[in-house]
Amino acid sequence: MAESNEPMNDRVRQLSLVKGSERFVFRYQTGREADVIDAFAEMAASPSSAFDWFDAAVLSYQMGRRLEMELDQVAT
Numbered sequence: 001m002a003e004s005n006e007p008m009n010d011r012v013r014q015l016s017l018v019k020g021s022e023r024f025v026f027r028y029q030t031g032r033e034a035d036v037i038d039a040f041a042e043m044a045a046s047p048s049s050a051f052d053w054f055d056a057a058v059l060s061y062q063m064g065r066r067l068e069m070e071l072d073q074v075a076t
Helices: 033-045 055-073
Strands: 012-019 022-029
Touching: 012 033, 012 055, 033 055
Parallel strands: none
Antiparallel strands: 012 022
16 A cells, blocks of 8 residues: 555545445545544435335445455554
8 A cells, every 4th residue: 555645534435335226325524424424324224215224234334344455564
């Protein structure tokens, strides 16, 4: 991973999910992961959304894996 002079909080992250003909794209700043997970839950709970609890779980898992990899790089 390339070194960056950007402060961690200024980095914009992105998660995407393509589900049938729909595409869900979530962009967020590092440190705002809890807000994004809250948004996943709100969307999954909405009966009018095609985004369901499985989708929320998959994207939450991907976010956690990304954080884990970044922490591993910091620790080494």
